[in-house]
Amino acid sequence: MTERTVLECALEFFRDTGMTTVFGNPGSTELRMFRDWPGDFTYVLGLQESVAVAMAAGHAIGTRRAALVSLHSAGGVGHALGAVFNAHRDRVPLVVVAGQQSRALLQLRPFLGADEPARFPRPYVKFSRQPERAADVPAVLAEAHRIAMAPPRGPVFVSVPEDDWDRPAHPVAPRAVHASYTADPQALRGLAARLDACAHPALVVGPGVDDEHALDEARALAERLRAAVWISPLSGRSGFPESHPLFQGFLPPVADQLAARLEPYDVVVALGAPLFTYHVHTESPPLRPGTELFHLDCDPAQAAWLPTGTSIVTTLKPALTRLTSLVAGSGRTPPPPRTPRPPAAPGALTPELLFDLLQERLPRDRVLVEEAPSHRDTLHARVRVDADGGFLTTGSGALGWGLPLAVGRALADRRRLVCVVGDGSALYSVQALWTAARHRAPVTYVLVDNGGYGAVRALGRRIGIAPVPGTDIGGIDFAALAASFGCPSAYVDDAGTLARALDRALAAEDDEGPFLLHVRVTGGDGALYAGHDAGIPWAG
Known part of the structure; x- marks a missing residue:
């Protein structure tokens, strides 16, 4: 394989993965990354680093591809961390590349150098690394991108010393990783049987439904079950049409209120939702007696910390399609649609x-x-x-x-x-x-x-x-x-x-x-x- 510079290999990889729009705020330790900047790349300048990360996140959500972010070392990364935290919670795939001082200076704790850069953005990135050698940079970028795009998707971080871009390296051949976690068939059959037997089912739609582009599948399951549909507390995404007659509203981020909203249902299925997202504390169990919870999501960590219920770790689209085919058509009476709010009172600008x-x-x-x-x-x-x-x-x-x-x-x-x-x-x-x-x-x-x-x-x-x-x-x-x-x-x-x-x-x-x-x-x-x-x- 022909030897080229790290920069040439990285630009080729960015093209291969569709990351030719770069969001950033430039600094001295990133300058060599911009040498002979190619005409087919677009640099979108944010006037503060958290702005650059948030713009990149919007672009990633719109394109459904990972977006590339360029940050300055240490202080710039620090400025951006609030937005990185948002991207992590909202499962937005970002490849964050931060500058770093020259390798020859790192032992001297240089001005603008980042100490232990891979630890800095933890725990709000899926992957964080500064390559051991300049020649490893293209391969590390490729690994980071694959991890960012694997469910549950999220931001990743790579620190690159500023003199690495001019060093020799080998290109990374593009390859695809198709990640789809298939639910245990027996677990889905058990859930289908429970849904067929229950009297008052409900679905709680979380941001994972929108992230996995599974709105149609969620709607089909709700209609087959004639189930009430709620949006999970403080959800960052949509996931169900709010004009649909089965839609009931938005769950509160307060334990006693959430349990009360779900009390009428004997089986609740949370879809891509961290159901127990609370903002203020109240003394209340997560659910009232008689409400049984099932939880479908691609994140095993989320399944592990939930305090109650049965979790099925799976990507949603295939699981919802299969579950809809397993449940019987229901003759139960659908829940009444939510009551529209009265028009605003005239006079004041409220x-x-x-x-x-x-x-x-x-x-x-x-x-x-x-x-x-x-x-x-x-x-x-x-x-x-x-x-x-x-x-x-x-x-x-x-x-x-x-x-x-x-x-x-x-x-x-x-x-x-x-x-x-x-x-x-x-x-x-x-x-x-x-x-x-x-x-x-x-x-x-x-x-x-x-x-x-x-x-x-x-x-x-x-x-x-x-x-x-x-x-x-x-x-x-x-x-x-x-x-x-x-x-x-x-x-x-x-x-x-x-x-x-x-x-x-x-x-x-x-x-x-x-x-x-x-x-x-x-x-x-x-x-x-x-x-x-x-x-x-x-x-x-």
Whole structure:
């Protein structure tokens, strides 16, 4: 095999795997990676490292391929770790390549050198390594990519000393790894028999359904069973059409409320869902007596830590297809559809009014990205997402994800999407608007401004802490800020002009690039996880 440089071998591998769009923020220890940068590669600059990772994640979700991220050594990797944590929790395949100082300097603890770089991003990457020799870099990159794409997918990390790129190496021949974990046939037959015998089944759809592109299979199983369908707590993805009559709503991340929602069902099947995702503690068992849990997911670690139920480790598409063929057609009465929320009261510009208008105007096939924790319950109650892959948010809760995630997702297929982002969340990664404008990413941002960290204020009230210091934000002109980044924008604070302003924001053509609508709302802190009396979607 012909000897070439590490850089030549790496670029060839990146082409072979479709990773020719590189998201990054360059530094001195990455410069040799960019020598004679090829014309068929696109470098997407993020003005902070976590922004670059989140944009790459959006691109990976949109293309369903791993995305390539280039980070600076040590400090740059540190800046990015919040977004890497999100990618890990949301099972997004990223190949993160970080610069490192020259090998000859490492013993001297050089400026900008990374000590023990492979340990730095742990435990939120599937694979982390600095190759022992420069000649090993192409093979390590190839191994990392295969691990990133194997279920459960996720980010991987490779640290490359800056002088390695010019050293000799051999190309890595492309090869495919098709990973599909097949459920034990006897376990599926047992589950099918239990579903046939039960009176009130329910499915809990988690982010794994969307990640494995198994929405159609989940819907077919639900319809055959006439089962109630819920979305798992704080899911970062869609996975079931919310206008479907079997859809019941969103489960709460609170133990006693979750157990109460699932109490009417004798058999619950969680699909690609970490069902017991809690945000606040209550004294309650995971499930009430009489509710039996089965759990299907491709992650054996998740199956191991669940506190109750029977887990079947499998990829979902083949398992759901087989399970649907095994269960008998049901004559049971389907659950009643969830009750629509009453229209927002006229007069004030509330989140309820905003989302009612968005529901009326949002095309059913348009992707919706959300990072507005104060308003998530209201949005879920009033905006129904039906499209496969039609909803994205953070599955970890680390802020700053949504605004740049929308950029990368829009660049994946150049189709306009809508990103609903809170004022507090936007300030973590607002510089992504610069990238959106430079690359003409077709994103309509609806920035919901309630003057602070409303979700934290609401949680504080719930546990008897009010006021909460450090939760008020004010005086920021987001429309002017967006315009300074090159993103067209508008501001609205009047209910009477909101519809017209929203029409303008949503009417932008795909080739017009981003647009930001700054909406100043009244109220909107919500009653976080307060339960049925609050009229929020956790109650169904």
